[in-house]
Amino acid sequence: MNIALDMMGGDYAPLEAVKGIALFVDGADKAVQLTLIGDQHAVTDLLNEHQVPLSNITIVHSEQVIGMHEHPTKALKEKPQSSISIGFQLLASGKVDAFISAGNTGAMMVGALFTIKAIDGVSRPTIGAYMPRENGTLGLLLDAGINADCKPENLVQFGVLGSLYAEHILGIPNPKVGLVNVGEEEGKGNLLAKETYGLLKENKHINFIGNIEGRDILIDKADVMVCEGFTGNVLLKMAESVYNIVQRRGIHDEHFDRFNFEVYGGVPVLGVAKPVIIGHGISHAVAFKNMIMTAERMIEKELMQKMVEVFAEQKALQ
Amino acid sequence: MNIALDMMGGDYAPLEAVKGIALFVDGADKAVQLTLIGDQHAVTDLLNEHQVPLSNITIVHSEQVIGMHEHPTKALKEKPQSSISIGFQLLASGKVDAFISAGNTGAMMVGALFTIKAIDGVSRPTIGAYMPRENGTLGLLLDAGINADCKPENLVQFGVLGSLYAEHILGIPNPKVGLVNVGEEEGKGNLLAKETYGLLKENKHINFIGNIEGRDILIDKADVMVCEGFTGNVLLKMAESVYNIVQRRGIHDEHFDRFNFEVYGGVPVLGVAKPVIIGHGISHAVAFKNMIMTAERMIEKELMQKMVEVFAEQKALQ
Numbered sequence: 037m038n039i040a041l042d043m044m045g046g047d048y049a050p051l052e053a054v055k056g057i058a059l060f061v062d063g064a065d066k067a068v069q070l071t072l073i074g075d076q077h078a079v080t081d082l083l084n085e086h087q088v089p090l091s092n093i094t095i096v097h098s099e100q101v102i103g104m105h106e107h108p109t110k111a112l113k114e115k116p117q118s119s120i121s122i123g124f125q126l127l128a129s130g131k132v133d134a135f136i137s138a139g140n141t142g143a144m145m146v147g148a149l150f151t152i153k154a155i156d157g158v159s160r161p162t163i164g165a166y167m168p169r170e171n172g173t174l175g176l177l178l179d180a181g182i183n184a185d186c187k188p189e190n191l192v193q194f195g196v197l198g199s200l201y202a203e204h205i206l207g208i209p210n211p212k213v214g215l216v217n218v219g220e221e222e223g224k225g226n227l228l229a230k231e232t233y234g235l236l237k238e239n240k241h242i243n244f245i246g247n248i249e250g251r252d253i254l255i256d257k258a259d260v261m262v263c264e265g266f267t268g269n270v271l272l273k274m275a276e277s278v279y280n281i282v283q284r285r286g287i288h289d290e291h292f293d294r295f296n297f298e299v300y301g302g303v304p305v306l307g308v309a310k311p312v313i314i315g316h317g318i319s320h321a322v323a324f325k326n327m328i329m330t331a332e333r334m335i336e337k338e339l340m341q342k343m344v345e346v347f348a349e350q351k352a353l354q
Numbered sequence: 355m356n357i358a359l360d361m362m363g364g365d366y367a368p369l370e371a372v373k374g375i376a377l378f379v380d381g382a383d384k385a386v387q388l389t390l391i392g393d394q395h396a397v398t399d400l401l402n403e404h405q406v407p408l409s410n411i412t413i414v415h416s417e418q419v420i421g422m423h424e425h426p427t428k429a430l431k432e433k434p435q436s437s438i439s440i441g442f443q444l445l446a447s448g449k450v451d452a453f454i455s456a457g458n459t460g461a462m463m464v465g466a467l468f469t470i471k472a473i474d475g476v477s478r479p480t481i482g483a484y485m486p487r488e489n490g491t492l493g494l495l496l497d498a499g500i501n502a503d504c505k506p507e508n509l510v511q512f513g514v515l516g517s518l519y520a521e522h523i524l525g526i527p528n529p530k531v532g533l534v535n536v537g538e539e540e541g542k543g544n545l546l547a548k549e550t551y552g553l554l555k556e557n558k559h560i561n562f563i564g565n566i567e568g569r570d571i572l573i574d575k576a577d578v579m580v581c582e583g584f585t586g587n588v589l590l591k592m593a594e595s596v597y598n599i600v601q602r603r604g605i606h607d608e609h610f611d612r613f614n615f616e617v618y619g620g621v622p623v624l625g626v627a628k629p630v631i632i633g634h635g636i637s638h639a640v641a642f643k644n645m646i647m648t649a650e651r652m653i654e655k656e657l658m659q660k661m662v663e664v665f666a667e668q669k670a671l672q
Binding site for chain 2: 170181184185216217218225226227229249250251252253254255263264265266267269270271272273274275276277278280281284285287289291292
């Protein structure tokens with residue numbers, strides 16, 4: 037398998053990406069080829085400096101960089117030689133099997149949606165966020181902010197996509213899917229949640245456990261937690277801020293250390309036809325390593341194929 | 355002034371209410387009369403047991419109790435001699451100036467909306483929740499769950515009501531009002547937030563500071579944080595759960611101790627014509643004391659009158 041990495045994306049590019057690769061290569065499966073897209077000289081120098089063996093690495097030179105605050109569509113059009121544009125060209129043409137970037141999130145989303153496209157039957161691809169639980173596992177909250185306004189069908193699809201991801205990538209058998217809501221009982225909630233409940237309940241592809249509340253997000257009541265991206269985003273950012281408060285208060289605690297969302301890197305865009313992972317701009321070495329490992333697992337487990345099959349089945353049932 | 359208290363509401367009734375009264379009376383302004391509604395014998399015995407001086411206390415006997423899980427409208431209709439029904443009768447007729455209960459939330463809301471009624475111009479009364487900040491002050495998040503689906507106008511009214519409450523009851527001069535959203539820039543958000551932004555911006559009665567994100571809820575970026583009740587409820591419950599995690603982890607920290615939402619008692623129903631405070635079912639003594647003090651301050655500061663004036667002015671401007 038061949039995983040492409042945008043070396044120019046993120047606040048600490050390309051240094052932290054190189055350090056992440058060093059961590060990954062150290063003891064990694066030699067079956068993984070890495071395609072590094074970026075400034076050839078800078079990247080080569082850093083790889084040498086960090087003594088990264090070059091046997092499984094190909095560097096693809098890119099002349100341009102899309103800045104963190106550039107307009108996504110415009111930048112992709114005007115910078116065909118940017119690392120992000122080249123990454124999507126390589127992924128679309130099948131020359132690589134996954135593409136990872138900690139660069140401009142908007143450009144990555146536009147590239148994923150328009151160059152790679154959604155899986156047949158998926159109306160709104162989504163990005164989730166990991167939620168650390170005290171038992172050491174991770175839950176998946178989705179949507180985490182890409183889709184601020186949603187219809188009930190969208191939330192159901194998030195549940196199906198998240199469920200497949202949790203099972204095959206996070207290794208949770210028969211993951212419990214919960215609907216984020218204001219109360220436990222069926223019939224609670226806003227119009228969206230009320231309508232979504234019934235659809236989740238009758239969906240055969242997920243293990244729906246009912247409503248979960250705000251207090252359940254940080255525990256292991258549900259493995260996959262579904263909501264529209266507005267609620268998901270404010271919840272994620274509140275959880276992130278708890279880590280900051282804990283740090284400021286000088287509290288050292290193993291569990292709260294896992295609220296350092298930087299280490300997780302990015303969660304993949306779920307619902308597009310090929311593995312695309314968008315990292316936090318502030319991604320450090322461990323985050324890059326984790327993103328490469330996630331991409332590896334997605335390819336290994338044939339996650340995309342499994343998603344295609346489930347959505348084809350759903351379509352056939354309608 | 356005369357403040358009525360439902361002695362039969364809450365999980366620990368009437369004991370914790372009596373203990374709360376004992377705390378309040380100890381060193382309180384003698385101008386406050388308390389009207390305690392509940393089982394006369396039980397309440398009298400407990401007052402004596404806790405050596406509460408009876409000089410400023412009147413007990414009103416109630417034959418019935420509305421249970422925590424009874425259907426609100428039905429219970430109010432079928433139990434006119436319940437402590438909650440009597441409380442609202444006393445408040446509506448002007449025999450008391452405020453009514454506090456930690457009982458059935460639904461019955462309290464129905465009583466507030468239909469017996470006391472909304473202030474002229476307020477389309478949706480709201481309940482907020484306090485958010486503890488590291489500088490020792492409290493922010494106010496509203497709506498905290500009563501109004502799961504809202505229109506932009508509702509959110510603006512929450513901002514106006516919350517602003518008056520923060521200024522006069524929390525003692526924050528010219529409180530900063532923020533719109534809970536997924537990004538800082540104007541134009542971000544779901545349809546509701548986008549529409550609300552413009553209305554908040556042009557409102558003359560509030561000090562609107564723009565969007566705030568999930569990470570800003572637990573800091574002092576805004577004093578009044580406005581959102582619909584779905585988002586507000588899940589945020590509140592996540593914040594509450596942080597306290598539980600901190601407790602389970604055995605972390606002792608002054609700031610996180612203030613995440614014990616039990617101590618705040620209840621935030622008043624804002625937008626109804628008279629002071630009505632609904633406590634948490636799990637309210638303990640300190641919560642009851644704090645609710646009485648809040649009611650006292652609302653009467654003292656003539657908060658309702660100030661709200662009436664602002665909404666009359668808003669109406670005149672239209």
